[in-house]
Amino acid sequence: MILLDVLNKNPDPIEKQKTPIWLMRQAGRYLPEYREVRKRAGSFLDLCYNPSLASEVTLQPIRRFDFDAAIIFSDILIVPHILGLSVTFVEGDGPKVETIYEDHDLSKLKVKEFKDSDKIKRVCEALELTRQNLDKTKALIGFAGSPWTVATYIISEKKHNFEFCRNFALNKRKLLSKLIEILTQQTIIYLKAQIDAGADVIQLFDSWSGVLSEDEFEAFVINPTKIIVSEIKKYSNVPIIGFPKGAGILYKKYVENVSVDAVSIDYFVPLNFAKEIQNSLVVQGNLDPLVMLSDKSLIEEKVGRIMSALSEKDFIFNLGHGIIKETPIENVEFLVDYVRNWKK
Ligand code: CP3
Numbered sequence: 388m389i390l391l392d393v394l395n396k397n398p399d400p401i402e403k404q405k406t407p408i409w410l411m412r413q414a415g416r417y418l419p420e421y422r423e424v425r426k427r428a429g430s431f432l433d434l435c436y437n438p439s440l441a442s443e444v445t446l447q448p449i450r451r452f453d454f455d456a457a458i459i460f461s462d463i464l465i466v467p468h469i470l471g472l473s474v475t476f477v478e479g480d481g482p483k484v485e486t487i488y489e490d491h492d493l494s495k496l497k498v499k500e501f502k503d504s505d506k507i508k509r510v511c512e513a514l515e516l517t518r519q520n521l522d523k524t525k526a527l528i529g530f531a532g533s534p535w536t537v538a539t540y541i542i543s544e545k546k547h548n549f550e551f552c553r554n555f556a557l558n559k560r561k562l563l564s565k566l567i568e569i570l571t572q573q574t575i576i577y578l579k580a581q582i583d584a585g586a587d588v589i590q591l592f593d594s595w596s597g598v599l600s601e602d603e604f605e606a607f608v609i610n611p612t613k614i615i616v617s618e619i620k621k622y623s624n625v626p627i628i629g630f631p632k633g634a635g636i637l638y639k640k641y642v643e644n645v646s647v648d649a650v651s652i653d654y655f656v657p658l659n660f661a662k663e664i665q666n667s668l669v670v671q672g673n674l675d676p677l678v679m680l681s682d683k684s685l686i687e688e689k690v691g692r693i694m695s696a697l698s699e700k701d702f703i704f705n706l707g708h709g710i711i712k713e714t715p716i717e718n719v720e721f722l723v724d725y726v727r728n729w730k731k
Contacts, residue, residue: 390455390526391587393701394626394648394669406698407455408726409528410719411651412709413448414460417716420447431476432468435461438512445517449525451716452723456526456588459514459581463532463592466573467541469506471497481547484540490562493569501573511584518585529586531578533593533631534570534611538563549598556603563607571611575618582623589619590628590651594708596641597633597653604637612645620646628671632708642668654707658696671703674722679706679714683721690722694729 390407391397415421424444428434435441445460464482468474472485472495487493501507518527531537539552542563556563578589596608608631616627630651631641642650642664649669652661654676661670678689693704704726710719 388455388524388526388587390703391626393703394588394628396669396701404731406694406702406704406726406729406731408704408723409454409456409458410448410706410710411458413452413454413458414444415710416712417710417714417719418447418451420444420451431462432474435465436506436509438509438516441510441513442516442520445513446520449521452719454525454723456528457517457521458528458530458590459510459517459586461510461513461530463530463537463594464540465506465510466531466537466570466577469501469504469577470569470573471495471500472541482540486544487541487562487566490565493562493565496569498569498573502576507577507580511580514581514584514586526587527585528588528590528628529578529581529584530590530592531574531581533591533596533608533615533629534567534574535599535607536593536595537570537574538566538607539595539598541566547595549595552595553598553600553603556599556607560606567607567611571614575615578615578619579622582619582625586625588626588628590630591615591647593629593631593634595633596631596637597635601637601640604634605640608634608637609641609644612641612647616646628669628703630671638664649701649703651705652707656707658693662696662700665697665700665702669701669703670697671705673705673707676706676708676711676714679718679722680711683718686718686722687725690725694726698729698731 421444424440428440441460445457449457464474467484475483542555543551626648628649628651629647632653649671652672654673
């Protein structure tokens with residue numbers, strides 16, 4: 388498995404010639420075959436909890452583009468949903484999660500029931516099915532949102548209001564800490580279940596880590612993620628990729644303090660800074676997903692810059708954030724070809 392070889396720093400000289408590639412949100416609305424299954428499944432959550440359809444859409448981008456990894460089709464908001472909060476996805480309006488705003492709202496969370504939830508079993512069944520049908524040379528990625536990012540959807544009303552979230556972190560610190568502690572413990576349970584079901588790699592998405600300043604970043608991003616990573620490391624040797632999107636200079640503090648095996652960098656991270664990070668761990672990233680909407684010469688230029696800077700050392704090619712639904716399929720084919728044929 389070329390992706391695992393890179394993550395485990397496996398010194399195989401032949402495999403080291405190649406850069407593994409997969410794309411965040413690779414299963415999704417830019418694919419006609421996804422849109423077809425999505426229509427059949429009913430709601431987005433129905434699709435997430437339908438093991439055979441979730442597995443089918445997980446495998447679609449592998450069949451089409453031959454990526455080196457499949458990421459299980461699900462969502463970071465599954466954890467609050469399993470905890471008993473209502474979660475809805477309204478097209479064009481983003482997700483809506485039932486709010487926790489006061490101490491007594493914490494009693495809405497069904498913590499004791501979480502571990503044995505039928506919903507976790509369904510996600511695990513999708514992982515098992517996918518692992519059975521996925522080529523042995525491909526890695527299967529399980530994932531969860533990091534507690535801070537999941538909490539931002541729980542504490543703020545329907546639209547993401549970061550002033551509100553930052554204010555909450557400063558002025559409702561105790562309540563936020565309790566919520567984050569619950570999410571941390573349940574996320575550990577959820578990830579262990581995914582590993583038992585066949586996940587070869589785990590990715591932690593912290594999409595909104597970048598809105599916090601240093602103290603709060605340490606309290607609500609670094610500390611809980613550290614706990615998750617160390618508990619998973621005690622449980623298994625499955626490699627973990629951290630994605631503290633938008634962390635800027637705080638990426639350094641993140642990699643120094645959280646023992647992830649790899650860090651996914653967003654498209655704001657300068658390549659020289661990424662090279663520095665690469666001295667201590669594997670880097671994944673970081674093409675701006677908007678480049679994928681352009682013509683092939685721009686894709687070549689931007690991908691070439693990234694490959695020249697990072698492909699000599701331990702590197703996984705990815706986007707700096709999820710693929711956009713307007714992305715032309717032929718551009719994805721072009722990208723995979725270009726990365727595969729890159730001569731180190
Ligand atoms: O990467 C993959 O292919 C695996 C599946 C995956 C989804 N969401 C599927 C999805 C993963 C890894 C996620 C993670 C996720 N979900 C994140 C972290 C990554 C990031 O993008 O920052 C976040 C913040 C969410 C929350 C979420 N879920 C948002 C903001 C949305 C978009 C809402 C919209 O309508 O555009 C979702 C819904 C969602 N999750 C879709 C998919 C394919 C679109 C729903 C649909 O098909 O109708």
